[in-house]
Amino acid sequence: MTSTTAPSSAPAWRTPLIVLAAGCLIAMVGFGVRSVFGLFLEPMTVARGWDRETFALAMALQNLLWGAALPVAGALADRYGPPRVLAFGTLVYAAGVWGMAEAESSLALHLFGGILTGVGVAFTAFSIAMAAMARVVGPERRSLALGLGTAAGSFGQVVFSPLGQGFIAAFGWQPALLILAATTLIIIPLALVLPSDTSAKGEAHSDQTIAEALREAAGHRGYGLLTLGFFVCGFHVAFITVHFPAYVIDLGLAAEVGAYSIAIVGLFNIFGSFMSGAAGQRWSKKYGLSVIYFARAIAIAALLLAPKTELTIYAFAAVMGILWLSTVPLTTGIVAQVFGVRYMATLFGIVFFSHQIGSFLGIWLGGYLYDTMGSYDPVWWAGVALGLLAAVVHLPINERPLARLAVQTS
Numbered sequence: 001m002t003s004t005t006a007p008s009s010a011p012a013w014r015t016p017l018i019v020l021a022a023g024c025l026i027a028m029v030g031f032g033v034r035s036v037f038g039l040f041l042e043p044m045t046v047a048r049g050w051d052r053e054t055f056a057l058a059m060a061l062q063n064l065l066w067g068a069a070l071p072v073a074g075a076l077a078d079r080y081g082p083p084r085v086l087a088f089g090t091l092v093y094a095a096g097v098w099g100m101a102e103a104e105s106s107l108a109l110h111l112f113g114g115i116l117t118g119v120g121v122a123f124t125a126f127s128i129a130m131a132a133m134a135r136v137v138g139p140e141r142r143s144l145a146l147g148l149g150t151a152a153g154s155f156g157q158v159v160f161s162p163l164g165q166g167f168i169a170a171f172g173w174q175p176a177l178l179i180l181a182a183t184t185l186i187i188i189p190l191a192l193v194l195p196s197d198t199s200a201k202g203e204a205h206s207d208q209t210i211a212e213a214l215r216e217a218a219g220h221r222g223y224g225l226l227t228l229g230f231f232v233c234g235f236h237v238a239f240i241t242v243h244f245p246a247y248v249i250d251l252g253l254a255a256e257v258g259a260y261s262i263a264i265v266g267l268f269n270i271f272g273s274f275m276s277g278a279a280g281q282r283w284s285k286k287y288g289l290s291v292i293y294f295a296r297a298i299a300i301a302a303l304l305l306a307p308k309t310e311l312t313i314y315a316f317a318a319v320m321g322i323l324w325l326s327t328v329p330l331t332t333g334i335v336a337q338v339f340g341v342r343y344m345a346t347l348f349g350i351v352f353f354s355h356q357i358g359s360f361l362g363i364w365l366g367g368y369l370y371d372t373m374g375s376y377d378p379v380w381w382a383g384v385a386l387g388l389l390a391a392v393v394h395l396p397i398n399e400r401p402l403a404r405l406a407v408q409t410s
Helices: 016-034 037-048 052-080 082-102 106-123 126-135 139-171 173-191 210-218 221-250 255-282 285-305 310-323 327-339 344-373 377-393 403-409
Strands: none
Touching (some): 016 126, 016 139, 037 139, 037 221, 037 255, 052 126, 052 210, 082 126, 126 139, 139 255, 210 344, 221 344, 255 285, 285 327, 285 377, 327 344
């Protein structure tokens, strides 16, 4: 390892502001499209004669493949830079959503909407764009930049939730999916704006290999706890994204209430993510995560115990929105703070795989238990218990940067 920062050969126009803007737009489109798939549960299952578990399994596979492929995508982005990885992922993403629209069998739905779309989402993940964003700002602004990228993904949810519902109402669910597939292609020109250089501003150049980085992380107790805790985040977020619109309809409320609720989650998460990033810049990230998971458990329990009115649904969506992806800037921030930015996409990709295992379980259990028991309540209460567990798990994490980082920057 050396103590000199790698020189940058970036063209003059590729300023940090331009990179941040492109990264935010990539996060907005990529996350926005995949966040509205829950709106298609009811119309697709009715039209194709599927039960909810069939659709839920496709979405669960999508989340699992997203998680399994993200470490690979992150490693390739850390090695070759984000642009080519994002461009490839966009083509796969668009093909998967197109195939989902054309699927007439459950096997085709699981192949295109589950496996192919999941890989596409992984290779266009906002964490890859955020790694590029983190590299163009110094450590003193890094947590804030991560919060900004996460907030941009949430803004995509705000934009695409009413758009998706509007497309379904105006054109039908199948044309709506085709429109979304075409929309993902916007990511390709945006990806070309991001730098291919993997050096980080304000951080010394390192000749550490990816294998060494993985061994280092595997031996760090806090990394394991962070990975375990992020499982719970996936369980909560994926279950609500896919099943909440149908849950709202089951309560006797209009379908628009579910769509508006997902949009409200995204709207309030803009503030939650940005505030989380700002707070993580000043205070302990692990304590912030504990507070967020504890608050999620309280919010879910309150929803189950309160009268089920539109006001209750919207209030839950607002509170959950503040807590929604506010875990991401803190989780990615701990990874970058402890291990550095060089292999941030790879290391966060592994943590995120745990998130997606939780997502798979939350989505699939939601569909399975609803079909067998006629209620989502058991999954909701499991979310309460897991939230309390996650609040405790993060407390022992050691957030201090590794000694080698102190040596490099001294």
